[in-house]
Amino acid sequence: MMDSRWAYFIHLMAWAGPFILLQAVVLRLYFRERAGPIFRAALVPALVVGVYLSIADHLAIAEGIWGFGEGKHLGIYLGAVPLEELLFFVLTSVMVALGLTLFLALLSRREARVP
Template identity: 35%
Template sequence: MLSQLTYLSFLAVFAGIPLSILVMGSVISRRGDHQPVRVQVGGVALMITLALGYTIPWDSYLIARGVWWYGEGVVTTRLWWMPLGEYLFIVAQTVLVSVWTFQYASVADPTVGHSWRDRLLGVVAGVAVGAVGVGLLLGPAETFYLGAILAWAGPVFALQWGVGLRYLLAIRRRIVVLVGVPVVYLSSIDRIAIAQGLWTISPTYSTGLTVGGLPIEEGLFFLVTSLFIVQALVLLRWVIARWG
């Protein structure tokens, strides 16, 4: 029964199985052959390293603050404030979205340019996202989690949009698909986990607004993190195509 799942068994079922299917499907279909394997492997490894390095301090702080907590018997091992499953979730999501992106992203178009004006606009837009987040952080307690996500996302968006905002806009329809599918899936399994009591979002630090029973903060988190990965990988391919 789902109610008997621990954090690790939850990941094995809801992350391990779809990832295995996705990897097997890509091998059988040989999709993504236009991209060298070393670039794909290197890209995934880079994403994992960056995801862990950037997320662990933020995640640990929010857990220590009590923004969310785990059900009884769900967590078996902790490293500092974070359960072992939390580290594995970061890795699993990163690999899942990365493999999906490499297999279904179109070939990079090196003809799309990027001016200094575009770079400035991208940085300003990212800073604006972060500023909104800081404002929410400093506001009522119920906007704390929402603000923490946006404040955390701002610097990454500023960097990515500064590097290639025009290219990301040029392939925006593809970005919507690449981001939308994992966001829907990850949000769905997160909804299952919350319903089964694996973890609980604090009503003190969240707005209480939900979509299909999922707190909007959780949906925003998966949107932001999936954008991190998808944008980074398509920009990596674009930069290689332009300068390789």
């Protein structure tokens, strides 16, 4: 399976999935009923950054700066960008956005305890 067109997708999900799930669980435990709106708010900048990076990637691929090996991705493209590459940018941005959200929550909680 790792030498098939599913290789990139499987690696991506195995890499990002557990970490985003952990972040979502911590977000839910820490923010409780506000977790949903906070998660949705974190998705907006993550999607903006993911789309921006995908556009930059499209331009680089179209100019021949780099490319992707045949048979290592699903073959679904948005412009010149493989779907998995777009997912990589979006999932990475989601991890960063959720990480910053949780980090800032931790800082505010810590500051609230300091006299």
